[in-house]
Amino acid sequence: MTTRVDAVAGLCKALADPTRLRILALLAGGEVCVCDIHEALALTQPKVSRHLAYLRRAGLVTARRDGLWMHYRLAPGPDPVLEELVASVAHALTHVAGVRNDAARLERRTGACCPPPPASGTRRCCGGGR
Amino acid sequence: MTTRVDAVAGLCKALADPTRLRILALLAGGEVCVCDIHEALALTQPKVSRHLAYLRRAGLVTARRDGLWMHYRLAPGPDPVLEELVASVAHALTHVAGVRNDAARLERRTGACCPPPPASGTRRCCGGGR
DNA sequence: CCTTTATATGCGAAGATGCATATATGCTAG
């Protein structure tokens, strides 16, 4: 209940960038390493790294080092309200064509280890919707 | 399905400001005129006007002129995905103490014409939560 | 120790945006 308006605004700010949203959508499927993000999104490595650093500072993701690779995953929300919000955004992104392509490219690389099957089209997710 | 990542990012950007979030939360209760927003949020009028203009440009709200007063309300989403997202944010804001105070001040001014009764505290909204 | 691969960061420039002023427009009243 100590959620503050500024916190919500700050979260939105962190989400207010296409690159970060695409990264977030990828991470919603589970832990992913930087190189895979870099490849799946077809972005330069420094760009990806930079946005990951931003998300880390914002407390949205956490990093885990595994030898050469750095794996990122969504951080457990410090605040249920904010966590719920992130989940909503992540869900909304599953409806975005570009993001699905990203996910598909990731699966092709990692061998579809983490994300659930696509189930072409007929996702009955957001209830009645509209 | 033509939702684009940029559109989502743009929406987040529009929401990435405490003032706009507070306005949004107020408008979630129904149509409100500028002067009431200005009073309820205890903000200078130009500031409110500017942010309303921002929200209008972003397509989040629509304006209706009624003599002297300008009434703003949430715009029907051009995109169900984005609309759902806005609803999620608006809902999250109901958990924020400061926003509740804003709403209370608005009710005191308008005589609680639009928003539903407060039902002190025990809103069973987001399921289990936490 | 040196090389390779992966990741992170400094730096400078360009662009966008927020805020707070000040100015213009439209309406109402006397």
Added chain:
DNA sequence: CTAGCATATATGCATCTTCGCATATAAAGG
């Protein structure tokens, strides 16, 4: 017609963000 108020818009300043390039750190292996 003029005065006064409320709303909306334009300007200036400061800040922030992003991006590309190059470079620095970290780890693994020969």
